[in-house]
Amino acid sequence: MTPSAETQSAAQPLTISYSPCPNDTFVFDAWAHGRIPGAPAPDVTFADIDITNGMAERGESDVLKVSYAVLPWVLEEYALLPCGGALGRGCGPLVLTREPGAAKDLAGKTVAVPSERSTAYLLFRLWAADEVPGGVGEIRVLPFHEIMPAVRDGLVDAGLVIHEARFTYQNYGLHCLADMGQHWELTTGLPIPLGAIIAKRSLGAERLRELAETIRTSVRMAWDDPEASRPYVLEHAQEMDPRVADQHIGLYVNEFTADLGEDGYAAVRGLLTRAAAEGLVPPLGPDALEFA
Template structure:
């Protein structure tokens, strides 16, 4: 019997929307949850140390984590038309320095594949600092994820490349972004998957129930941006990866191995 499970997710609307019911004790039979909110570069590192029972990480980090964790087939972020963007200031085509959200993120793996043969200096920067840093001229370009798809123009930035479009053209598969892992020997993965699926169903059936919770963690996002974010990243693959989802994960891991 579980006393309480430690859970680490991002404060982004897709995660808080999906996990609202589980975090707030609204999933019958699920244990209490102690939740931590952190950027994915932090959760990737924490998972390598085995710090959480359930944790959201980048799919690209899986090779370093599967000795301690098992991949769950639900709760993550995977889809089409939702990939990372390489953004620059208007008119800047001379890119030498790039701000990235983490070296073991899916975004950076895709960037390396797309940029093969070209030379860039990269710097890991907290996600929320990337666009302001590019706009201020600290970096020539930035690798952005999540709601930045809807807001980068407000910073006077332009999209140099949509890496999701590039990936889909190359593979024909959806893009695997964030995965949910369960710690081996601590969490029953089948039970955890059922709790998370129940939380997803509750979110879809009661979209207003999580509204205040989602907005409170949404880092100054307007309601319409939050809604677009959830609509894009919480989809059929959130409930179950399915054949396409599993194929996409395998393709990404093959790319990681090269």
């Protein structure tokens, strides 16, 4: 039997799941290492975004970093927190190919994507609806770190990449066919919604507000003393060049990480409304994004 918010001990660790990517470890470092007075102790699980999306659908963690694209399936059980996530400008997913080309060249082709319930995939599908006559062909889901090698080796015709691949795809001899974020920004004027932080509604409104403040504090502490988080970031960065890790943090941790604000919420609503109109996600209710 699940304990109520009233009977759940404040000292009981909260289960939290996020990726080992530099932006997440940077954001959560202070909280994960007990440097925030009065904050609940987090029991951290590292998992790639496709895994955490599935965990959210199964209700397997108290707090998770997920794709904004998965929200329509989980908002009955989880609340969107107004901080800690990833939105921004100039940080969207890229479509990569072995040779330079144009969007029309993808018609009927095989494209590798990191997840069919990722924000990257929604942005890709909205872009393709506008730019690829007749649509793409087979969609193949691969772990994001396998996508660039698959494109390079000719196993797929193109790949949709995220995260640090923006900075490293040239190392694989690949070309950027299109920037999904650029298309989104040009057509909407809004920032690009990528990753969200969600928490179980059963924790109760007061505790959700406390969690949001804990995450904001962790973000501010990381900004105030970036070197404090460096060991944690590099430990989990999968042998990433420290300079790439710094670029990654600089791109994905910004003012929207501290607070979604009006533009952030508008971006999330805009993405999910357009995706619902294309039949990619279920429609959201009018109050679905309301915080505690």
